Amino acid sequence: MPKTDFITKLLIWRLRHLSNQSFIIILSGIIGIVSGLAAVILKSGVHAIQEFLTEDFYNEYANFLYILYPMIGITAAYIVGKYIFKDVGGHGIPDVLFIISKKQSLIPRVKMYSRLFTSALTVGFGGSVGLEAPMVVTGSAIGSNTGLLMHLNAKKRPY
Numbered sequence: 831m832p833k834t835d836f837i838t839k840l841l842i843w844r845l846r847h848l849s850n851q852s853f854i855i856i857l858s859g860i861i862g863i864v865s866g867l868a869a870v871i872l873k874s875g876v877h878a879i880q881e882f883l884t885e886d887f888y889n890e891y892a893n894f895l896y897i898l899y900p901m902i903g904i905t906a907a908y909i910v911g912k913y914i915f916k917d918v919g920g921h922g923i924p925d926v927l928f929i930i931s932k933k934q935s936l937i938p939r940v941k942m943y944s945r946l947f948t949s950a951l952t953v954g955f956g957g958s959v960g961l962e963a964p965m966v967v968t969g970s971a972i973g974s975n976t977g978l979l980m981h982l983n984a985k986k987r988p989y
Contacts, residue, residue, distance in 0.1 A: 872949065883954070900958070903951050910951065917941065919948070945964040
């Protein structure tokens with residue numbers, strides 16, 4: 831059964847059996863769980879990258895490598911973001927707030943996964959950034975695109 835048939839049947843069932851408020855509460859819970867899993871994936875990815883880079887460290891070279899790793903990670907994140915995901919980055923939470931207020935909460939689909947990979951590379955290689963803003967962007971993109979898929983307008987879309 832194609833995805834659109836399933837979604838159409840789900841939306842018809844929802845209109846017959848659930849109020850808008852109940853549907854939004856259920857959908858928000860599902861989005862919260864998926865966003866939480868994305869946070870776990872991000873944190874695990876950072877730890878896996880750090881473990882891989884420091885697994886067989888020689889103490890004589892450790893200081894030199896700690897200087898090089900952040901530059902390598904930021905460069906890799908930039909290349910992956912720009913050329914593979916075609917996502918130029920941004921300012922995290924202020925961008926999300928701008929999109930919510932001025933662009934009807936339509937967050938590009940690529941932000942659901944691009945920020946996970948690029949921030950895992952940056953932080954895993956020792957870059958001095960946090961993981962909070964990438965998770966806010968990822969969770970918001972998941973909520974926005976799920977709401978769009980469920981035909982919710984900008985006022986009712988969970989983000």
